[in-house]
Amino acid sequence: MGFGSTAKKLQKVTDMADKLYERFERLREQVNDLTGTVEETNDRVAALEGEVAEQRALLEALASRQGVDVESVLEDVESDAAATDADSQPADAKPRTGDADAQTDGANSQSGGVNSQSGSAASQTDDAGT
Known part of the structure; x- marks a missing residue:
């Protein structure tokens, strides 16, 4: 009987290890996906910042041309x-x-x-x- 309960305990530990490994792999995939998303977002932000700078330069040129x-x-x-x-409310107050x-x-x-x-x-x- 001693070997039977040991085998059951060992099987239980093995099952837990398999589940933990599967969870770890899912988390790894999620982190990789998130890393890709962050990199894409950084690229988009950089492109938008460039566009905003161009638009600001154009607006300033138009404004100066119009005498503003x-x-x-x-x-x-x-x-x-x-x-x-x-005039705004304190940060700890609930928004109205x-x-x-x-x-x-x-x-x-x-x-x-x-x-x-x-x-x-x-x-x-x-x-x-x-």
Whole structure:
């Protein structure tokens, strides 16, 4: 009887080792997949950063051509963002349902400020042409 219980225990340990090995292999595959995803994401982020830099350069060139002071627009946006941050709730407070709308409105007003300045520059150009 001693050999029978030992064989059962040994079989149980072998089964556990097989299950552990299978789990380890699945985890290895998941890590490899995740590594590939991270590398792809890094490539995409680098490409997007390059595109954003190109777009910023184009916008700044267009703005300067239209007579818009890019630095003052950026300062206005930063001061609006600082004011929004100062008015925001503490980090440990629960978010209210209207907070997302307030942030969206703040972003819209910021872009509205840029548009209104662009509109002013465009109207100046129209006035000069008339």
